[in-house]
Amino acid sequence: MDQRHITDTAPDALRYAPRGAGRRRVHRAGAWAAGLLLAGVSAVVGVRAADRDGITPVPQLLAFLPWLIVPTVAALLLALLARWRTGMVWGVAALGALAWYMEPYGSTSGATGVPVSGVRVLASNVQFGRGTHALIDTITRHDPDIVFVEECDYACQDTLARDSLKTAYPYRRAVRAGGSEGSLILSVFPLKAAPAVAGTMGMPGAVADVRGHAVRLQLVHPMPPLPGQVGVWRTELGRLRGVAAARDGAMIMAGDFNATQDHAAFRRILDAGALRDAARIDGVSRTPSWPSSAPGPLGTQIDHVLVSDGFSAEAVRFLRLAETDHRAVLADLTLRR
Structure with missing residues (x-):
């Protein structure tokens, strides 16, 4: 009976262990990719928040700041797929910061004199x-x-x-x-x-x-x-x-x-x-x-x-x-x- 139990369960162990390991590798790769994207976006947003222009490539990326939403959303999706909670929170925070700085800068008032x-x-x-x-x-x-x-x-x-x-x-x-x-x-x-x-x-x-x-x-x-x-x-x-x-x-x-x-x-x-x-x-x-x-x-x-x-x-x-x-x-x- 013990021998039959070993014989029956061994193939399952061999079959499922690699699949679980592969899934973990995919999740890990997704988390790394999300982290790299969010780090880049956060560097640009951080310079914007500091009221500076920074060094290359930040000034060039600042010109297209609204479009940083694209890599941020991609990073958030990767974090969700990888079940990386820190990345999820980080992605939402980055989106919020981008939304804040997308607000047009400067006064909208026009002169009202004669x-x-x-x-x-x-x-x-x-x-x-x-x-x-x-x-x-x-x-x-x-x-x-x-x-x-x-x-x-x-x-x-x-x-x-x-x-x-x-x-x-x-x-x-x-x-x-x-x-x-x-x-x-x-x-x-x-x-x-x-x-x-x-x-x-x-x-x-x-x-x-x-x-x-x-x-x-x-x-x-x-x-x-x-x-x-x-x-x-x-x-x-x-x-x-x-x-x-x-x-x-x-x-x-x-x-x-x-x-x-x-x-x-x-x-x-x-x-x-x-x-x-x-x-x-x-x-x-x-x-x-x-x-x-x-x-x-x-x-x-x-x-x-x-x-x-x-x-x-x-x-x-x-x-x-x-x-x-x-x-x-x-x-x-x-x-x-």
């Missing part, structure tokens, strides 16, 4: 001048009062100085350079010279006379936070912060910031000059502007029109232009007394 003048602003990065002709079509269609053009090389600037455009926009300030370094401000309003912001790429400034009211204009195009260039990016955004802090009166600061509201260096520009993002005022924060080839809601908003508290924003749109990887920002503003 209207002085409507000002339609267009800001466009034409990617080494490739999108120049598409920009001309957009200018013709939407008739902006002030146009900020980044990566406008020699050919781009010469094209925008021809024929009807020269007549429509008789006032301009430019940094003439090739490739990504050239930049241009076009205006229907008279312009006075203002200091350019020092940077690797051109960032001209001007003071516009908007029906008797001085408005400081600043084109923005700092270096992107590429690996090895994060320090340059931070320095150039810091110089723009200095311009915002020193403003005296109305200001429009527009262009390709190469930064989002999740970058501390960008938030400091807003806070230093009491500036507001026109997209935030109009309720379209986080509308992607780059890369324009990304489908649907994918991408990130690095192109902005920032305004001082003398402006309200009635309509902000992000326009697709051919031959450039940025969407243009078109903002209808009202200068108020």
Whole structure:
């Protein structure tokens, strides 16, 4: 009887023991994968919570902070499958933190004084001048009062100085350079010279006379936070912060910031000059502007029109232009007394 019991049960032991061990290995692997994903997400969220930008690859990942929900949900599912309770709690906490920081940053209030003048602003990065002709079509269609053009090389600037455009926009300030370094401000309003912001790429400034009211204009195009260039990016955004802090009166600061509201260096520009993002005022924060080839809601908003508290924003749109990887920002503003 004892021998029969041994004979009957031995095959079961051989059959089920490996299966249980294999399941444990799968659970262990799932827990490790979940832990690695959550550690990466937590590092980025921690830097955001500390009001810093960190070092590579954190600044690059901060630009896409809302999309960190994807690896976080994947990690949470892995933790559930692995029955890893710590990972489950960690995943829920990470999702909560991401939801908190996805809330758009900055004030939504617009100026409420007596209207002085409507000002339609267009800001466009034409990617080494490739999108120049598409920009001309957009200018013709939407008739902006002030146009900020980044990566406008020699050919781009010469094209925008021809024929009807020269007549429509008789006032301009430019940094003439090739490739990504050239930049241009076009205006229907008279312009006075203002200091350019020092940077690797051109960032001209001007003071516009908007029906008797001085408005400081600043084109923005700092270096992107590429690996090895994060320090340059931070320095150039810091110089723009200095311009915002020193403003005296109305200001429009527009262009390709190469930064989002999740970058501390960008938030400091807003806070230093009491500036507001026109997209935030109009309720379209986080509308992607780059890369324009990304489908649907994918991408990130690095192109902005920032305004001082003398402006309200009635309509902000992000326009697709051919031959450039940025969407243009078109903002209808009202200068108020």
